Amino acid sequence: ExxxxxxxxxxxxxxxxxxxxxxxxxxxxxxxxxxxxxxxxxxxxxxxxxxxxxxxxxxxxxxxxxxxxxxxxxxxxxxxxxxxxxxLPGYYSEKLEAIQLDGQILFSLLHKISPVAYKHLSKQKIDPILYMTEWFMCAFSRTLPWSSVLRVWDMFFCEGVKIIFRVGLVLLKHTLGSSDKLKSCQGQYETMERLRALSPKIMQETFLVQEVIELPVTERQIEREHLIQLKKWRETHGELQCKSPPRLHGAKAISEAEPPTHKALQPVPSIIVPPGPAPVPKARKSKEKSREKSLAATPANGPEAEGNGAPGSARELLHPEVSPHHQSKESLSSRESEDTYL
Missing domain, CATH: 1.10.8.270 (putative rabgap domain of human tbc1 domain family member 14 like domains)
Incomplete structure (x- = not known):
């Protein structure tokens, strides 16, 4: 529509x-x-x-x-x-308030993950919004090589926004996290250029994914830091204009938060066994037994009797042998011959 x-x-x-x-x-x-x-x-x-x-x-x-x-x-x-x-609720709203808030969360987490990088960015007065906006809003689709993008997105869909935070922290840590790396980043301009042209080594799929998995940043830490930064935001900017719903961390959290829209599928048997024959009453059984005894005592009438259609024995009269295929409603035997085609 x-x-x-x-x-x-x-x-x-x-x-x-x-x-x-x-x-x-x-x-x-x-x-x-x-x-x-x-x-x-x-x-x-x-x-x-x-x-x-x-x-x-x-x-x-x-x-x-x-x-x-x-x-x-x-x-x-x-x-x-x-x-x-x-x-990523609120990321694409007009004022971009959610992405600014997450920038402060990222910067606060960086203080714990890489104090050297945190101190350098603070000294150069580089606001997180200057380098992390495209990272987070595009989910690194315009930053990382394609193989790394696919791996990051797989983890992102499964585990939620904490993967985006972890990737950003790994990139900052391995770009600005040591004194040797900072030798070529003496000013604000040089630092921003380094963040725009990240080293291919740290973006390589195997290295990046392993670092992301091992980084000790949890959903609880992100949510706790979110409350802290939200309080600071309200003190300086007032209430958020974008009333976005709370974000959910991954596919499992989303499925648990939403009620099922349809009933669960029930198993349907592919083979239906027809009901067995009805039980024979006791009175009928006793009559059949007495009749069988009387017929068994009578001698056979010979070939002529058989030719006239007389049964050869009492068992054949009472319990004629019927092929299993004839018992089935859908016979597999040919009408023109007695051969059975399997």
Whole structure:
């Protein structure tokens, strides 16, 4: 339904100008007006209609582009909604208050993880918003090599925003975390240039993922620091204008917070056994036994009797042997012959 609506002209113009900037060398987005750019336009336009109070933010374009590389447009749209509302709520609002708040959280955590880097950035008076905005808002999709992006996103979807914090802390620690590394970063400009041109070694998939896993930063620490920074924000800026819902840390937390929309599937047997024969009454059993005894005492009538259709024995009369295939409702035997085709 959202795909059929026209959309707000002011957002459509901005989206169209951003399409060619998203992974221009990828086969999906290399041609103007190609299917990749068309799907990207549809997804971003649909979000502006779904959340008109937020509209469009440029950092959403690379997020949506990465999603489109792995799923159809409709699924990419709903995945973008989950990222914006559950994983990174408030990141793409007009005032960017949530990203500024997380910048202060990152800086506070850096003081514990790498005091050297923290002291240097404080001395140079480099605000976190200057270097971490693109990292966090684009989930490192425009910073890391592609193999590292995929690994980081896997962990991000599973464990939530703490992965984004950990990656940022690892990059800062291994870029500015020792006196040797700071020799070439004497001023603010040199420091910012170093953060814009990170060493390929620290962004390499194996190294980065191992460092992220081992970094001792938990969800509880992030939430505790969030409350501290939120209190400071209110003292200096007042209440947050963006009333975003609390973020959820990973897929498990999201699934537990949302009630199931449908009943759980019940197992259905693929083979149904028909009910057995009805039990024979006792009176009928006694009559059959007495009749069987009387017939057993009578001598056989010979070949002529058999030719006239007389039974050969009492057992054949009372309990004729029937093939299992004839007992089944769907016989496998041919009507024209007695052969059975299995």
């Amino acid at each position: 959202l795909d059929l609506l026209p959309g707000e002209p002011k957002w459509l113009d901005v989206i169209e100008r951003d399409l060619h900037r998203q992974f221009p060398f990828h086969e999906m987005f290399v041609s103007r007006g190609g299917h990749g750019q068309q799907d990207l336009f549809r997804v971003l336009k649909a979000y502006t209609l779904y959340r008109p109070e937020e509209g469009y933010c440029q950092a959403q374009a690379p997020i949506a582009a990465v999603l489109l590389m792995h799923m159809p447009a409709e699924q990419a749209f709903w995945c973008l909604v989950q990222i914006c509302e559950k994983y």
